[in-house]
Amino acid sequence: MANEQPNQSTRSEPGGREQPTGREQAGREQQRDGAERGRRASRPLRIQERGREAYRDAQHLASTMEQAVDEIGQFLREQADQRPYASLATAAGVGYVLGGGVPSRLTGFLFGLGSRLAIEMFLRELIGDAVRQPSPAPASAANRSVS
Amino acid sequence: MEQSASNWADEASSRIGGLADDLNERFKDASAGLRDLDEQTRAFVKESPFVALAAAVAGGFLLGRLLSRL
Numbered sequence: 001m002a003n004e005q006p007n008q009s010t011r012s013e014p015g016g017r018e019q020p021t022g023r024e025q026a027g028r029e030q031q032r033d034g035a036e037r038g039r040r041a042s043r044p045l046r047i048q049e050r051g052r053e054a055y056r057d058a059q060h061l062a063s064t065m066e067q068a069v070d071e072i073g074q075f076l077r078e079q080a081d082q083r084p085y086a087s088l089a090t091a092a093g094v095g096y097v098l099g100g101g102v103p104s105r106l107t108g109f110l111f112g113l114g115s116r117l118a119i120e121m122f123l124r125e126l127i128g129d130a131v132r133q134p135s136p137a138p139a140s141a142a143n144r145s146v147s
Numbered sequence: 148m149e150q151s152a153s154n155w156a157d158e159a160s161s162r163i164g165g166l167a168d169d170l171n172e173r174f175k176d177a178s179a180g181l182r183d184l185d186e187q188t189r190a191f192v193k194e195s196p197f198v199a200l201a202a203a204v205a206g207g208f209l210l211g212r213l214l215s216r217l
Binding site for chain 2: 073076077080081084085087088089091092093094095096097098099100101102103104105106107
């Protein structure tokens with residue numbers, strides 16, 4: 001295309017390459033210089049802006065963290081005030097887990113014992129409920145026999 | 148013979164009575180001690196909850212560390 005309609009401001013070389021005229025080249029260089037200068041001038045501004053943005057973000061993060069820590073502290077205080085033994089037991093349990101006491105044989109034994117007791121209690125409750133709520137058919141039969 | 152048996156029964160009953168009184172007294176003492184301990188624990192946890200929780204975590208950590216070697 002460029003070969004069919006050559007630009008007026010360009011000169012065609014024998015090899016097919018187009019060379020810009022001297023004036024145009026100077027203009028382009030000026031443009032390039034201007035853009036480069038603009039870029040160089042705006043770079044510190046952009047860095048400053050980014051820095052301010054980062055500072056704002058850091059401040060926001062710090063305030064959010066502070067709020068979260070306050071809320072956690074308030075929650076712990078409330079729990080310790082209302083249920084002191086449960087809080088202490090929970091804290092001790094966390095420490096126990098962190099101390100690596102979970103895989104020990106004693107823990108396995110206690111866990112097994114606890115789960116067996118829980119299953120027994122659950123079954124007892126289930127059976128108790130079943131005994132307390134008799135099915136309607138035997139009751140009607142009993143009524144018939146009484147009358 | 149009967150008298151000696153009766154004396155023995157009296158002595159046994161008085162001893163058992165004394166033992167029961169002693170046990171009752173000890174039970175009352177232990178109960179009062181536990182109540183005091185409970186009040187002190189509650190007061191301490193209320194006053195400085197973070198110290199109490201940190202102490203509990205540390206105690207649990209040590210216990211877990213010790214039991215993990217068993």
